[in-house]
Amino acid sequence: MIRVRPAHPLDARDMAAILSEIIAIGGTTALTGKVEADDILAWMRRAPETSAWHVAETPEGEIVGFQWIERHDALPPEAADISTFARPGRQGLGIGSKLFDATRAAAKALGYRWINANIRADNAGGLIYYQSRGFEEYGRIERHRLADGQIVDKVLKRYDLR
Numbered sequence: 001m002i003r004v005r006p007a008h009p010l011d012a013r014d015m016a017a018i019l020s021e022i023i024a025i026g027g028t029t030a031l032t033g034k035v036e037a038d039d040i041l042a043w044m045r046r047a048p049e050t051s052a053w054h055v056a057e058t059p060e061g062e063i064v065g066f067q068w069i070e071r072h073d074a075l076p077p078e079a080a081d082i083s084t085f086a087r088p089g090r091q092g093l094g095i096g097s098k099l100f101d102a103t104r105a106a107a108k109a110l111g112y113r114w115i116n117a118n119i120r121a122d123n124a125g126g127l128i129y130y131q132s133r134g135f136e137e138y139g140r141i142e143r144h145r146l147a148d149g150q151i152v153d154k155v156l157k158r159y160d161l162r
Contacts, residue, residue: 004098007053007066012040014063015055018087047071052106056086056095063087067099069107069115078113084129100133107161114160121153135159 007015019035044053051070055063065086072081082103086095107115117135119126135157142153 001059002056002064002094002098003059004054004056004102007044007055007068009041009044011055011063011066012037012044015066015085016040018063018066018085021088022085043068050080050110052103052110054099054102054106056099065095065099067096067103069103069110069112072116075116078111079116080107080110080112080114081116081118084126096129096133104159104161112161114158117157117159119155119157121155127155127157130157130159133159 016035016037016039019040023035044051047070051068053068054066056065057063065084067082067084069080069082071077072079075081084096084099104115115135117126117130118141119130121127121140136159137155138158139156140153141156143151144154145151
């Protein structure tokens with residue numbers, strides 16, 4: 001049984017390992033370089049009053065996914081940007097559903113009115129995940145250059161908090 005709880009600084013190493021594994025596989029995130037625990041900690045600390053971080057873990061305490069929302073300069077103040085990551089090979093266990101339940105509640109508590117997902121157009125799993133949560137496409141970014149020089153299109157999806 002997967003349980004979700006707020007992320008803590010001690011989770012940063014496990015979250016960085018998951019994200020680095022996903023980046024190494026390629027094709028699903030706009031991030032292109034190795035991520036260290038210190039990177040995760042810096043992200044967690046940059047705006048704690050307008051962000052929420054959650055981890056999904058097994059009964060044995062293994063972190064199998066994480067999700068966070070935060071303000072983004074390209075969005076209006078009533079919107080939060082979302083990022084979701086599940087350990088490769090562990091998808092389909094309800095991780096994403098449980099994470100989103102916690103994130104949706106946190107977004108409402110923080111006063112957000114909608115959540116933005118910025119997804120690589122070639123990330124079929126990500127597009128399906130956000131669609132299945134009720135996100136609706138509202139725009140695209142064409143020919144976005146990633147840090148490694150790769151060019152990808154991005155799909156913008158929106159979830160209105162009710």
